[in-house]
Amino acid sequence: MKNSKTLYWRKNLxxxxxxxxxxxxxxxxxxILFAEFLNHFHLAGFPLGFWFAQQGSIYVFVVxxxxxxxxxxRLDRAFDVDEK
Amino acid sequence: MDTQLWTYVLVGAxxxxxxxxxxxxxxxxxQEFYVAGGGVHPVVNGMATxxxxxxxxxxxxxxxxISFMGFRGAQYLMGWTGGxxxxxxxxxxxxxxxxxxxxxxxxxxxxxxxNARLVALICALFVSFTYVVGQMKGxxxxxxxxxxxxxxxxxxxxxxxxxxxxxxGGMKGITYTQVAQYCVLIxxxxxxxxxxxxxxxxxxxxxxxxxxxxxxxVYLLEKLNQLSADLGFEEYTTLGKNSLxxxxxxxxxxxxxxxxxxxxxxxxxTVPRVRDARTSAGxxxxxxALLYTTAPAVAAFGRTNLINTVAEKPYAxxxxxxxxxxxxxxxxxxxxxxxxxxxxxxxxxxxxxxxDQDIMVLANPEIAGLPEWVVALVVAGGLxxxxxxxxxxxxxxxxxxxxxxxxxxxKPDISERGExxxxxxxxxxxxFAAGLAGLHPPGFVAQVVAxxxxxAASSFFPAIILGIFDKRMNREGAMAGMIAGIVxxxxxxxxxxxxxxxxxxxxxFWFGISPEGIGTLGMSLNFTVSILVSRYTSPVPAxxxxxTESIRFPRGAGEAHDxxxx
Numbered sequence: 001m002k003n004s005k006t007l008y009w010r011k012n013l014x015x016x017x018x019x020x021x022x023x024x025x026x027x028x029x030x031x032i033l034f035a036e037f038l039n040h041f042h043l044a045g046f047p048l049g050f051w052f053a054q055q056g057s058i059y060v061f062v063v064x065x066x067x068x069x070x071x072x073x074r075l076d077r078a079f080d081v082d083e084k
Numbered sequence: 085m086d087t088q089l090w091t092y093v094l095v096g097a098x099x100x101x102x103x104x105x106x107x108x109x110x111x112x113x114x115q116e117f118y119v120a121g122g123g124v125h126p127v128v129n130g131m132a133t134x135x136x137x138x139x140x141x142x143x144x145x146x147x148x149x150i151s152f153m154g155f156r157g158a159q160y161l162m163g164w165t166g167g168x169x170x171x172x173x174x175x176x177x178x179x180x181x182x183x184x185x186x187x188x189x190x191x192x193x194x195x196x197x198x199n200a201r202l203v204a205l206i207c208a209l210f211v212s213f214t215y216v217v218g219q220m221k222g223x224x225x226x227x228x229x230x231x232x233x234x235x236x237x238x239x240x241x242x243x244x245x246x247x248x249x250x251x252x253g254g255m256k257g258i259t260y261t262q263v264a265q266y267c268v269l270i271x272x273x274x275x276x277x278x279x280x281x282x283x284x285x286x287x288x289x290x291x292x293x294x295x296x297x298x299x300x301x302v303y304l305l306e307k308l309n310q311l312s313a314d315l316g317f318e319e320y321t322t323l324g325k326n327s328l329x330x331x332x333x334x335x336x337x338x339x340x341x342x343x344x345x346x347x348x349x350x351x352x353x354t355v356p357r358v359r360d361a362r363t364s365a366g367x368x369x370x371x372x373a374l375l376y377t378t379a380p381a382v383a384a385f386g387r388t389n390l391i392n393t394v395a396e397k398p399y400a401x402x403x404x405x406x407x408x409x410x411x412x413x414x415x416x417x418x419x420x421x422x423x424x425x426x427x428x429x430x431x432x433x434x435x436x437x438x439x440d441q442d443i444m445v446l447a448n449p450e451i452a453g454l455p456e457w458v459v460a461l462v463v464a465g466g467l468x469x470x471x472x473x474x475x476x477x478x479x480x481x482x483x484x485x486x487x488x489x490x491x492x493x494x495k496p497d498i499s500e501r502g503e504x505x506x507x508x509x510x511x512x513x514x515x516f517a518a519g520l521a522g523l524h525p526p527g528f529v530a531q532v533v534a535x536x537x538x539x540a541a542s543s544f545f546p547a548i549i550l551g552i553f554d555k556r557m558n559r560e561g562a563m564a565g566m567i568a569g570i571v572x573x574x575x576x577x578x579x580x581x582x583x584x585x586x587x588x589x590x591x592x593f594w595f596g597i598s599p600e601g602i603g604t605l606g607m608s609l610n611f612t613v614s615i616l617v618s619r620y621t622s623p624v625p626a627x628x629x630x631x632t633e634s635i636r637f638p639r640g641a642g643e644a645h646d647x648x649x650x
Contacts, residue, residue, distance in 0.1 A: 005637065008637070009636055012636075016173055016174070019169075019173060020169075020173065023166065023169050027162050027166050027335070028332060028335070028336075031158060031162055032158075032328065032331055032332050032335065033328065033332070035155070035323065036322065036323055039321065039322060043295065044292075044295045044296065044303075045294075045295040045296055045297065045303030045304060045305050045306065046295040046305065046321075047305070047321045047322075049321075050155055050158075050305070050321040050322075051295070053155060053158035053161070053162065054150075054155075054157070054158045054161055054380040055291060055377055055380065057158075057161075057162050057165075057166070058161060058162070058165050058373050058376055058377050059373070059377070061165050061166055061168065061169050061369060061373070062366065062369050062370050062373050064169050064173075065168065065169060065172040065173075065362075065365055065366035065369055066366045068172060068173055068362065069172075069359070069362045069363050069366055072177075072359070072362060073359055076359070076638055081637040081638055081639045082359070082638060082639065083357045083358060083359065083638050083639055083640075
């Protein structure tokens with residue numbers, strides 16, 4: 001029991017690190033630090049860095065949360081700690 | 085019908101809806117009053133959270149700000165949405181499992197200290213109160229401009245409405261009213277945007293429209309860059325000369341501040357289960373994103389339209405909206421070189437046009453020549469945004485007083501009935517205090533709001549995160565960290581904000597970080613101090629370690645009032 005709980009928590013933390021890495025790379029990376037560079041590329045009429053900063057990052061945030069919900073619901077059931 | 089009549093009709097109709105919803109969903113117990121009985125569906129809660137979050141500033145000011153800032157405006161777009169990822173992943177599910185009513189509840193129990201609770205309580209009150217004053221002022225301005233009443237009467241009408249449904253309904257009434265308000269505000273924001281997008285690019289989706297070609301076959305943003313450059317402004321889509329570090333820090337301070345704001349966190353106590361808290365944050369962000377992805381489109385359209393309509397045009401031939409806004413003093417023209425034309429330029433010596441950026445959203449439908457009812461709709465939407473946020477904040481203030489201060493600190497033996505009455509009375513007092521402060525707002529409301537985010541990021545966020553993820557974090561560490569974070573952040577902001585009497589100038593900024601972004605450094609300081617102090621002081625008691633362990637697993641969450649330790 002003790003071990004499975006530790007494993008559950010470790011899995012949770014690894015999901016968190018993965019998703020937060022994406023969160024950071026998209027918003028602070030593509031939207032700010034590398035935006036000037038990405039602006040050399042275009043997505044229709046949008047310079048790419050500008051698009052990430054004012055549109056793309058927000059879409060990615062929404063997707064990240066729903067991916068997390070899906071992963072955690074699956075994990076809760078697998079380790080039998082979900083709510084009845 | 086003219087705009088005036090449309091405004092009366094639409095604002096009156098929406099207010100009637102709010103009151104009916106409030107009567108239908110009034111609260112009968114403290115649990116309903118504080119957390120709506122803990123039985124709110126996650127989608128409904130998401131919608132209410134979105135309305136709670138999006139204030140008059142998001143609705144009326146943000147698109148205008150972006151319009152004049154261009155690329156750098158993204159710091160508000162990302163800063164005020166990215167925090168929800170942190171909320172959903174790092175805070176909401178665990179706080180829901182913990183299952184109390186307020187943020188001071190968590191800080192007080194997890195750090196086994198009445199003093200920690202008190203520090204958290206004072207921070208929560210300060211943050212919420214500064215915020216609510218700004219909302220009340222927004223309500224007053226909107227009424228004054230569009231209902232032809234004085235500013236004072238506008239604030240009084242606002243107080244009356246909020247008083248009615250917040251006192252009667254508590255969290256339950258507020259939640260369902262906020263759902264109605266969300267529908268009004270999102271409709272009011274997107275409809276004009278769709279019209280303008282169709283008009284300018286032929287694409288009905290504003291999010292795609294501002295990346296499309298205009299009627300002349302040139303990409304809209306390309307044209308806007310060209311227009312801006314011609315007038316001497318920075319190109320719209322590039323960072324230009326602005327500081328990368330500063331933009332980074334402001335974005336981070338807003339994100340972490342969002343995740344530490346008490347009136348946002350408390351919303352996740354209202355859902356039935358831990359998994360609902362996670363889902364609910366996702367829905368909230370989706371509903372927020374609808375407005376936040378439309379706003380930059382509105383900004384780009386507005387900017388292009390504005391330049392096309394006024395730059396180098398003869399003053400004698402300006403459209404009616406120009407004269408209307410001139411009368412309010414928010415738009416002004418002085419013919420410096422006497423050629424009878426409007427010179428709108430980046431060079432302040434030759435520029436002849438000054439525009440208050442707050443008028444962009446309200447003026448946009450007029451600039452684009454949309455029908456009167458659309459303008460009236462925008463007014464109703466702005467009021468919905470201001471009222472919903474004010475109500476959520478007032479609830480946090482009243483809960484802090486009746487629950488955290490009275491029940492947990494001063495008079496623990498108070499009855500359920502007594503506590504409910506105390507909550508109602510304190511919300512009534514808070515409404516009037518906020519109204520009074522809104523009538524005589526200190527001139528530095530905007531600066532104080534920056535302070536609120538900075539303090540939330542540098543105090544609550546690390547204390548809550550460490551309380552969940554670090555079992556060894558103890559009372560001494562958390563207290564030392566919170567105090568270090570707050571003192572550093574507040575001192576920096578006070579020192580570098582002339583409106584608050586600070587002597588500092590922007591040349592003295594550390595690493596070029598402005599007061600808006602300093603919360604990021606304050607937060608890092610808090611984390612460092614907390615961890616260092618906790619490793620050299622007494623360990624956490626066994627029952628608190630068990631509590632920390634138990635909030636990590638969803639099973640047995642129960643309703644939002646008692647803790648189950650396995």
